[in-house]
Amino acid sequence: xxxxxxxxxxxxxxxxxxxxxxxxxxYALEEAVRLKERDEKTEVVVITVGPKDLRxxxxxxxxxxxxxxxxxxATEEGMSGFGIAAILKSVxxxxxxxxxxxxxxxxxxxxxxxxxxxxxxxxxxxxxxVIELAIEGDEATAHRLAEGxxxxxxxARLPAVIGASKGLNEPRYPSLRGIIAAKKKEIKxxxxxxxxxxxxxxxxxxxERVFAAPEKGVCKFIEGEPGKAAAELVxxxxxxxxxx
Amino acid sequence: xxxxxxxxxxxxxxxxxxxxxxxxxxxxxxxxxxxxxxVEAVLMGEDPKQYGEEVLRKGLNCIHYIxxxxxxxxxxxxxxxxFYSVVKDLTPWVIMGGSTLLGKDLFPxxxxxxxxxxxxxxxxxxxxxxxxxxxxxxxxxxKQAELSFxxxxxxxxxxxxxxxxxxxxxxxxxxxxxxxxxxxxYIAAEEPKGRLVExxxxxxxxxxxxxxxxxxxxxxxxxxxxxxxxxxxxAEKLDAAVGASRAVVDADLASPEMQxxxxxxxxxxxxxxxxxxxxxxxxxxxxxxxKVVVAVNKDKQAPVFNxxxxxxxxDVYQIVPEVIRALTDLxx
Ligand SMILES: Cc1cc2nc3c(=O)[nH]c(=O)nc-3n(C[C@H](O)[C@H](O)[C@H](O)COP(=O)(O)OP(=O)(O)OC[C@H]3O[C@@H](n4cnc5c(N)ncnc54)[C@H](O)[C@@H]3O)c2cc1C
Numbered sequence: 001x002x003x004x005x006x007x008x009x010x011x012x013x014x015x016x017x018x019x020x021x022x023x024x025x026x027y028a029l030e031e032a033v034r035l036k037e038r039d040e041k042t043e044v045v046v047i048t049v050g051p052k053d054l055r056x057x058x059x060x061x062x063x064x065x066x067x068x069x070x071x072x073x074a075t076e077e078g079m080s081g082f083g084i085a086a087i088l089k090s091v092x093x094x095x096x097x098x099x100x101x102x103x104x105x106x107x108x109x110x111x112x113x114x115x116x117x118x119x120x121x122x123x124x125x126x127x128x129x130v131i132e133l134a135i136e137g138d139e140a141t142a143h144r145l146a147e148g149x150x151x152x153x154x155x156a157r158l159p160a161v162i163g164a165s166k167g168l169n170e171p172r173y174p175s176l177r178g179i180i181a182a183k184k185k186e187i188k189x190x191x192x193x194x195x196x197x198x199x200x201x202x203x204x205x206x207x208e209r210v211f212a213a214p215e216k217g218v219c220k221f222i223e224g225e226p227g228k229a230a231a232e233l234v235x236x237x238x239x240x241x242x243x244x
Numbered sequence: 245x246x247x248x249x250x251x252x253x254x255x256x257x258x259x260x261x262x263x264x265x266x267x268x269x270x271x272x273x274x275x276x277x278x279x280x281x282x283v284e285a286v287l288m289g290e291d292p293k294q295y296g297e298e299v300l301r302k303g304l305n306c307i308h309y310i311x312x313x314x315x316x317x318x319x320x321x322x323x324x325x326x327f328y329s330v331v332k333d334l335t336p337w338v339i340m341g342g343s344t345l346l347g348k349d350l351f352p353x354x355x356x357x358x359x360x361x362x363x364x365x366x367x368x369x370x371x372x373x374x375x376x377x378x379x380x381x382x383x384x385x386x387k388q389a390e391l392s393f394x395x396x397x398x399x400x401x402x403x404x405x406x407x408x409x410x411x412x413x414x415x416x417x418x419x420x421x422x423x424x425x426x427x428x429x430y431i432a433a434e435e436p437k438g439r440l441v442e443x444x445x446x447x448x449x450x451x452x453x454x455x456x457x458x459x460x461x462x463x464x465x466x467x468x469x470x471x472x473x474x475x476x477x478x479a480e481k482l483d484a485a486v487g488a489s490r491a492v493v494d495a496d497l498a499s500p501e502m503q504x505x506x507x508x509x510x511x512x513x514x515x516x517x518x519x520x521x522x523x524x525x526x527x528x529x530x531x532x533x534x535k536v537v538v539a540v541n542k543d544k545q546a547p548v549f550n551x552x553x554x555x556x557x558x559d560v561y562q563i564v565p566e567v568i569r570a571l572t573d574l575x576x
Contacts, residue, residue, distance in 0.1 A: 023507045081361065082362065107506045110381075112352070116349060116356065117353070148446060149501040150443060152442075152443055153444065155439060156438030166508065167500045204395040206392050207391055212388075213386055213387055216553060221549075227570075229566070231570045233538065234567065234571055236554060241515075243514050
């Protein structure tokens with residue numbers, strides 16, 4: 001079996017800091033590695049779409065037992081989720097992937113789109129927001145988190161797309177040996193042209209402007225002993241904020 | 245310009261339409277008034293007509309009921325093809341739904357079937373000139389982006405439930421000289437390759453933080469699982485859902501679906517109580533869109549106060565029972 005793990009590079013909080021693997025994709029990667037540990041014949045291919053300077057993050061991904069990387073070099077800037085999914089689809093075809101694992105959403109924009117879009121474009125079954133996964137032969141059984149803590153059990157014939165959620169596993173830290181081995185593994189860079197994709201097809205959405213989220217203003221501290229403060233809070237929520 | 249505004253509506257068995265459909269219908273009707281395009285609702289399920297009367301009161305142009313025993317429980321492998329098979333023939337201009345857990349799962353697949361991009365978690369939808377403009381949060385909620393569609397319709401969008409900004413002026417009802425109703429018996433063209441085989445229920449069904457209008461969230465100040473009962477009591481008074489920081493989820497005091505934040509859920513309720521939560525960037529990222537935030541923390545320097553309108557410096561174990569009491573007095 002060949003597993004494709006789609007990872008997204010995100011910049012942590014403060015601007016200018018380095019690229020790291022999107023948290024939810026780490027769960028996907030760990031799950032793929034665990035499947036490989038159960039079956040030696042499994043190959044784990046990490047797939048990413050992003051700018052050229054993702055090397056450090058990609059070595060971190062390879063420091064696990066992942067086998068190699070396919071890096072589609074393209075700036076995501078202004079590209080729609082649909083565009084990303086279309087690129088991933090091409091790579092999945094090209095690499096003859098049997099199972100796609102990815103995070104349920106990216107931590108930076110929380111769009112929660114790529115898994116469903118990719119599954120739809122491939123016409124593969126999907127389970128997104130998965131906290132438990134079992135693969136038996138060519139059948140996947142996934143537990144996904146639904147409303148109010150309900151769990152939906154999805155059974156799918158492979159190939160399929162699985163979107164990892166927190167709770168699927170606990171990603172381990174890479175070992176020193178893994179970090180050294182990573183440098184010897186293959187990172188294949190490809191361009192959109194090589195995939196036969198035209199840039200225009202990948203947009204469809206224009207960013208008009210980006211601005212700071214509105215500030216909350218200054219916090220009004222309510223003083224006094226607990227009973228009084230609580231009563232005043234309730235009064236303010238009712239009369240001033242009008243939310244209760 | 246022809247094309248229709250299609251709104252996917254979710255119901256909740258006994259309770260009728262989900263609360264989040266209110267803002268959705270308002271946004272759809274506003275678009276309809278601005279563009280003259282009709283608003284048509286799509287309801288799906290084993291008995292979608294059970295919500296019919298409620299939807300009829302909204303004064304839409306048409307309601308499509310997609311009915312099938314196979315649609316009894318939500319399963320993307322059945323819902324997406326059923327929705328697509330009906331809506332593709334309606335010349336959709338905009339397709340919108342709530343960014344509920346169901347919406348988050350369903351709409352990307354629908355977008356793929358229509359082969360168009362979508363924008364999720366919109367906080368605002370406006371019609372400007374020939375196109376559609378939306379505002380959504382990005383970069384860990386620290387920023388917002390204004391986006392527009394540049395390609396051909398349908399334009400697929402999901403709206404953040406209860407987003408403070410989704411409050412749109414005006415009544416829900418649009419044009420409506422009588423609403424048309426259409427029933428479609430859906431038969432799947434082919435057996436899907438994936439399917440829902442079981443639903444594991446929780447002992448008690450709780451409100452989900454994603455859709456609640458108010459959230460009472462607890463952090464590391466809480467020492468035991470049982471302490472969350474206090475939060476539940478407060479939540480009941482406010483008709484709120486109970487949320488949690490990652491610290492308490494990791495400590496197994498709260499369950500994963502309750503987690504708010506960067507690696508949990510992104511929420512935007514009207515009222516958010518942060519109780520004994522320090523306000524780490526990763527937590528704030530998930531609740532920054534809340535309209536009114538109340539923070540209770542014994543440390544006056546806790547960053548959470550920078551994101552709150554109202555703050556009480558104190559012990560949650562002392563303050564929360566008093567807030568419950570004050571709310572009870574209000575009831576009485
Ligand atoms: C990649 C990544 C993703 C993350 N994702 C998330 C996420 O999704 N959600 C999330 O919440 N966190 C997330 N975190 C963790 C985050 O950084 C914080 O560690 C976490 O939010 C802290 O939770 P807390 O505020 O409950 O605990 P603490 O930071 O320990 O704060 C506890 C607060 O309670 C106050 N307190 C203690 N006792 C009392 C009392 N009796 N009465 C009143 N106040 C009291 C203290 O003064 C303190 O401010 C993430 C971290 C990383 C690295």
